[in-house]
Amino acid sequence: MVGSYSDILKKVMQGEAVVITAEEVAELVLSGESSRLSEVDVVTTATRAVMSGTYAVLSFPVAKQASFLRAKSVWINGIAAQVGPCPNENLGVLDLIVLGTAHSQDRQNYGGGHLFRDLVERKKVHVEVETDDGRRLQADVGLDEMPYARLFASRHAFKNYSAFVNAGAEPVGTIFHSRGFAPHCREATFSGCGRINPLKNDPLLESIGIGTRILMNGAEGYVLGTGTRSSKERPNLSGFADMHQMVPELMGGFVTSAGPECICSWAVAIPVISKTILEEIARPDRGIALPVNDVNSRTVIGQADYGDVWTDVDLEVEFEPENCSGCTACLVEEACPMRAVKSEGGKICRDGALCFHCGLCTTVCLSAVFSCRLGAVQLKRDGAAVRSIPVVLRQSDRLRAEKLAAELKRRILDGTFKMTEPVGRI
Ligand code: SF4
Ligand code: SF4
Structure with a gap:
């Protein structure tokens, strides 16, 4: 009440x-x-x-005290971090900001969001430091060795x-x-x-x-x-x-x-x-x-409602690997935004914990390995129906x-x- x-x-x-x-x-x-x-x-x-507006503030020791005065540049799993705001002179400690939308320079299709999950999964991450006197330091660090690791939302x-x-x-x-x-x-x-x-x-x-x-x-x-x-x-x-x-x-x-x-x-x-x-x-x-x-102009070209995309649809994407016809190159493996699908030795596997149930695989694989009713956006202008446009990807x-x-x-x-x-x- x-x-x-x-x-x-x-x-x-x-x-x-x-x-x-x-x-x-x-x-x-x-x-x-x-x-x-x-x-x-x-x-x-x-x-x-x-959610693009995400960044992490991390602080952790990377070397012995007095081993470098200041860090000039830092990369974690190839992702450039912003050093600071505190310089932590001579402490061997890094204070960093890492953006969720930053991209790795040496790992394909790997960004800040992947890094944050890897840390939370307690995977070690590779840290490279360029010091202000031109030396390179390296360390493998896990989340439990980071006394301070907070995720911030600037727009969520x-x-x-x-x-x-x-x-x-x-x-x-x-x-x-x-x-x-x-x-x-x-x-x-x-x-x-x-x-x-x-x-x-x-x-x-x-x-x-x-x-x-x-x-x-x-x-x-x-x-x-x-x-x-x-x-x-x-x-x-x-x-x-x-x-x-x-x-x-x-x-x-x-x-x-x-x-x-x-x-x-x-x-x-x-x-x-x-x-x-x-x-x-x-x-x-x-x-x-x-x-x-319209994705080109980012202007509104019509209206629909959330009933179009969340009513009479499936929230979960069904996976039936026995329907796989074993294509030479699996199109879903390449297209899946979570990289949750792997084709190994003629067998197709999906990592259920990684799958986002976005539905894209249902539109890519023609062998009914993946199935899900995704609905369609019923585009209207001035209240009048214009056309029905099938949903191919859910980003929620x-x-x-x-x-x-x-x-x-x-x-x-x-x-x-x-x-x-x-x-x-x-
Ligand atoms: S595209 Fe479909 S049928 Fe082809 S290998 Fe991938 S899952 Fe199997
Ligand atoms: S639903 Fe999306 S995340 Fe899950 S396997 Fe299909 S394409 Fe990948």
Whole structure:
């Protein structure tokens, strides 16, 4: 029920709060039990998607004290890091900033998102340092040898996003597609988790503010404020969390036709503290606008809605390796943005923990090894249907976002996640 933040927190602490996931809200609405939403105190929401505005701040020893005065340049697994802001003179310690969208100079299709996941998977990463006196130092370092490793969001968790098409006459390489984007609006890609997206459920940022505790990639973190390019109509968030507590399956790299990008996930608990929030939690995918952009001009060429892409579709991509006809070169192995598919000795394998359920493989392999209903963007202009454009790639993983919202609910109910009232509005 609509209550004050502090009253809801008290109910949560006393084990009396009604806490449900955004998906359970949708089930209540679909079964005609919307009136029961007035009993809900907290809705857990989540999103997992390609999120470019990600960077890590890392600090760790790389050599003995006094072995170099300053680091001039640093590469981790071939990715150039920004040295500083602290120079750490003579301590043998590096302070670095690594961008999630940075690309490795010596590993093909490897970027900051891949590096962050490798670290969280406790893989050693190779560090090369060029010192200011021209020497080269090398070390292999793991996350547990990094006392400070935090992931920051400069722009995450948009209140849903957009669909993209290529209205031009030539294929286009872009971060919005993992292959050349076919011309003449023949295919669509999109981002946004629809009805379970955090800011969709609190669009006026009434409950989310500075200091709100969240889960970022499964680790507890905090909202810092709004992010870059945030606006009243299309807000997004900035925040941070400690990498040591993160879960690899919720993050990672995503290869696009314009190079590797970075995947992140957020889960946010929304207390029902206003009528707006109560109304918004009930809004179905069909009621959430999905603007359709031409990838060339980045201008909106029509409208669709999230019902087109998240209703009557499959969240999971089915894998039936027995249907594989053993092509000389597996097209999916090359196209998969997660590099989750491997063809070895005539056998096709998929790494289920890596798969993003983006669906691209279903459009590339013609032997029904992969199957998934991806839906189609129903492009409208001035309310009139223009054309139906099949989705070929999802840059949001609603399957894992739903699991994450359920995990946040579990943690709130068993007391291992403490909701926090913001210290300031944003
Ligand atoms: S493209 Fe399909 S049929 Fe061909 S090797 Fe790959 S999975 Fe098998
Ligand atoms: S759905 Fe297919 S293309 Fe997408 S990540 Fe999974 S295996 Fe790769």
